[in-house]
Each structure stands twice: as structure tokens, then as C-alpha cells.
Amino acid sequence: MSSKFSLFLLLSPLLFFTCKTEPNGFHPISTTEVESSLQKILIQAKEGEIILLPEGTFSFKRALSFNDIPNVSIKGMGKRKTILSFKNQIEGAEGMILKNAKNLLLEGFTVQDSKGDAIKVQACENVTFRDLETTWTNGASPENGGYGIYPVSCKNILIEKCEASYAMDAGIYVGQTTNAIVRENYVHHNVAGLEIENTRNALVYKNIAKQNAAGMLIFDMPDLPQANGYKVKFYDNIMEDNNGENFSKPGIVVNTLPSGTGMLIMAHKDIEVFNNTIKNHRSMGIGINSWIFTGQPFESKEFDPFCSNINIHDNVITETNGPAIPTTDFGKLLFAICGDKSPDIIIDGIFNPAALDKNGKPNGFCFKNNGDIIFRNMNAAMGATPENITRNMNDDISIFDCEIPSFEVGDFDKWLTTK
Numbered sequence: 001m002s003s004k005f006s007l008f009l010l011l012s013p014l015l016f017f018t019c020k021t022e023p024n025g026f027h028p029i030s031t032t033e034v035e036s037s038l039q040k041i042l043i044q045a046k047e048g049e050i051i052l053l054p055e056g057t058f059s060f061k062r063a064l065s066f067n068d069i070p071n072v073s074i075k076g077m078g079k080r081k082t083i084l085s086f087k088n089q090i091e092g093a094e095g096m097i098l099k100n101a102k103n104l105l106l107e108g109f110t111v112q113d114s115k116g117d118a119i120k121v122q123a124c125e126n127v128t129f130r131d132l133e134t135t136w137t138n139g140a141s142p143e144n145g146g147y148g149i150y151p152v153s154c155k156n157i158l159i160e161k162c163e164a165s166y167a168m169d170a171g172i173y174v175g176q177t178t179n180a181i182v183r184e185n186y187v188h189h190n191v192a193g194l195e196i197e198n199t200r201n202a203l204v205y206k207n208i209a210k211q212n213a214a215g216m217l218i219f220d221m222p223d224l225p226q227a228n229g230y231k232v233k234f235y236d237n238i239m240e241d242n243n244g245e246n247f248s249k250p251g252i253v254v255n256t257l258p259s260g261t262g263m264l265i266m267a268h269k270d271i272e273v274f275n276n277t278i279k280n281h282r283s284m285g286i287g288i289n290s291w292i293f294t295g296q297p298f299e300s301k302e303f304d305p306f307c308s309n310i311n312i313h314d315n316v317i318t319e320t321n322g323p324a325i326p327t328t329d330f331g332k333l334l335f336a337i338c339g340d341k342s343p344d345i346i347i348d349g350i351f352n353p354a355a356l357d358k359n360g361k362p363n364g365f366c367f368k369n370n371g372d373i374i375f376r377n378m379n380a381a382m383g384a385t386p387e388n389i390t391r392n393m394n395d396d397i398s399i400f401d402c403e404i405p406s407f408e409v410g411d412f413d414k415w416l417t418t419k
Contacts, residue, residue, distance in 0.1 A: 063092025076109030079133035087113040136166040170195040176226035213246040214261035215239030222298030230270040258331030267291040283324035289348035306352040311404040344373035
């Protein structure tokens with residue numbers, strides 16, 4: 001890790017507060033005016049303004065929106081101290097929707113019970129999410145919003161010390177974004193705890209995922225504006241007891257996730273997963289599959305449906321206690337082909353033909369030093385039915401016993417120098 005990048009991590013809180021501000025840039029809001037005036041204050045915010053929210057629970061019937069103004073901070077007194085409740089929301093698809101802003105800080109508040117996504121940040125640059133909470137207080141329900149903390153189509157994102165629970169899709173979701181740091185967060189009781197999707201250059205570390213249906217995901221999806229994510233490092237994370245209910249709505253991708261999944265990697269490239277603890281999952285510890293395995297078509301000519309350059313090493317994967325939870329088609333498949341012995345690592349065996357050597361061995365997939373694990377290669381390229389997989393599946397991990405050089409996740413120095 002470069003010294004400049006380390007300096008950024010230490011100084012990032014200061015960088016947001018040393019932006020150019022106007023006189024009287026602090027804007028404390030009284031308890032009596034939060035509900036009646038916060039939307040107006042957001043609309044009229046000026047560059048450099050620091051909007052300070054008081055302690056208390058405040059109810060909103062409509063989404064809160066913010067657009068275009070740079071160098072603005074929205075700060076509460078801390079998660080579970082400043083609570084923005086959307087339980088009675090009648091209008092808007094999100095709790096908070098923030099667009100097209102640079103140098104944005106969101107810190108120290110809770111968003112509860114939004115009709116849709118809790119905090120959506122779109123097309124923004126240099127954004128910090130810190131000490132936030134998103135949740136739905138009625139527990140697991142398909143009527144909950146899809147995402148808790150949701151930056152999409154952004155550049156330079158830092159998410160730290162946040163908590164997300166009971167999202168119908170993913171608690172923390174970073175999508176179609178370039179340069180992301182996701183660290184020291186706690187995700188629990190979501191369908192997917194933490195998801196990185198179609199994202200380029202991401203460091204994901206020291207996060208905890210518990211009691212979700214699936215702990216952490218790295219997906220690349222077709223037919224989106226930013227295709228083919230790359231260079232994602234997952235390390236020093238804890239994924240434990242993710243055997244919760246998949247309460248998502250039918251028709252979305254996570255509805256296919258088997259409950260009891262520690263981590264799933266799909267159709268992504270340049271992934272390094274190391275020094276993680278993955279413990280006590282019913283269906284699988286780590287799964288790796290191509291988009292082809294889903295059986296779903298795609299139109300984008302740019303989309304690469306295969307995984308490549310997947311390096312999984314030096315993890316502790318224990319107590320993958322079967323049988324798999326058969327509440328989704330994927331779960332039923334794992335239940336059928338693995339019986340009581342759920343795999344610590346399982347791969348679909350569908351590889352890009354260009355990645356095979358002359359003997360048919362796949363290049364760019366290395367699983368090393370992950371302990372005494374149960375491994376399964378489904379060899380689904382030979383047929384993806386349960387009968388074919390049962391016939392062709394093997395446990396030969398030796399062809400994946402290799403090393404891939406660690407890569408640098410770039411552009412963080414540039415991020416620092418352009419602030």
C-alpha cells in the first residue's frame with residue numbers, strides 16, 4: 001500500500017472539511033424545523049455548507065432529495081441518535097436520493113423504513129458515508145426497500161463504520177462505480193449483506209456480515225452502462241452464520257441466492273480474496289460461477305460472462321455444515337448434488353474457452369492455503385442439470401493449486417491529488 005494512499009485514509013475526514021466554504025457555512029437545524037424544513041434546506045444549500053441535524057426521530061412522508069451542489073456535508077448526532085423515519089412515506093422511490101454532487105459527506109444518522117432504497121447516491125464524485133445506519137423496523141419482508149446504502153455510477157467512494165440491516169436486496173451495494181473503499185461496516189439480516197457489482201478498483205476489508213441469506217457478493221451483470229468490473233480485493237472480512245431467509249421478491253437476481261452462502265463471485269475478473277474468516281454456512285462457503293450458469297440471456301456485446309483471474313488464498317473456511325437450504329433453485333441444486341457435505345469452495349466449471357490450455361485446464365483460477373476444505377467442481381459445461389452435474393462433478397482441487405501475482409488497485413493516488 002503506497003504511502004500516499006495511507007495518508008489519504010488518515011486524512012480523508014479532514015479533506016471533506018477543508019473544502020472552500022462560505023461565511024456561516026455551518027447550518028444547525030433545530031428540532032422543530034427538521035420535518036418541515038429539511039427538504040427546503042437541501043434545495044437551497046450552498047457550496048461548502050455543513051448541515052447539522054439534531055438528535056431525535058423525525059418523520060417524512062416524501063423522499064429527501066439533493067442535487068448538484070459541491071462540498072456539502074449532512075451530519076447527524078450519530079446512528080440511532082438522529083433518525084430519519086420514512087415509515088409513513090407516501091411519495092418517492094427512496095428515503096434519500098442525492099445526485100450529481102462532488103465532495104459529499106453523509107455522517108452520523110439512521111434512515112428507517114424507506115419505501116424503496118434507503119440512501120441512494122447517483123453520479124456523484126468523492127463521497128464519504130460514515131457512521132450511518134439503514135434498516136427496516138418490521139424485520140424481514142419482501143416489501144422492504146431493495147438497498148440500504150447504495151452508491152451507483154459514482155467515482156471515489158468511501159463507506160466506513162456503517163450498519164445496514166433488513167434490505168430486501170443488499171444492505172450495502174456499490175454498483176457501476178470506479179474507486180471504492182468499503183471498510184469496518186456491519187451488515188446483518190439482509191438478503192445479501194454486502195455487494196460489489198460492475199465496479200472497478202475496490203478495496204473491501206474489515207467488514208462483518210452475519211445472519212444474511214448470503215454474506216458478501218461480487219457480481220458482474222450484463223446490459224448495464226458500466227460493464228466488466230475488475231480489480232476487487234476482499235480481505236480481513238468476517239462472514240459468519242449467513243443462513244438467514246431469502247425474503248427478496250421473485251424476478252430479481254438475488255432471489256436465486258441460496259440461503260446459507262458465505263460468499264458468491266459471479267462473472268467478475270481480477271478478484272483477490274484473502275485473510276477472510278468464512279464460518280458456519282449451510283449451503284456453501286465460497287461459490288464461483290459464470291453468468292452462463294444462470295441460464296439467462298444478455299444483449300451487451302461488451303459483457304464478458306465468464307469469471308477470470310480469481311485468486312482465493314489464505315482464508316479460514318470452517319463449519320460449512322450441510323445440507324444446503326433448498327428454498328431457491330440454486331439451493332435445491334446444491335442440496336441434490338452435495339447431500340450432507342456442503343462445499344467450502346464450489347465452482348461451476350464453465351470457463352472461457354480462451355482460458356483453457358491444450359489439456360483443457362483452466363488458467364487464471366487459483367485456490368491455495370484455505371485449509372482442509374471440501375471442494376467441488378460442478379463441471380456444468382458438460383451439462384447443468386442435477387443429473388449431469390452429479391455424474392461429472394469432481395473434487396480435484398489440484399488443477400487450481402497455483403499462484404496469481406497480487407495486483408495493485410489503482411487510481412487512489414490520483415483521487416487524493418485531485419481533491
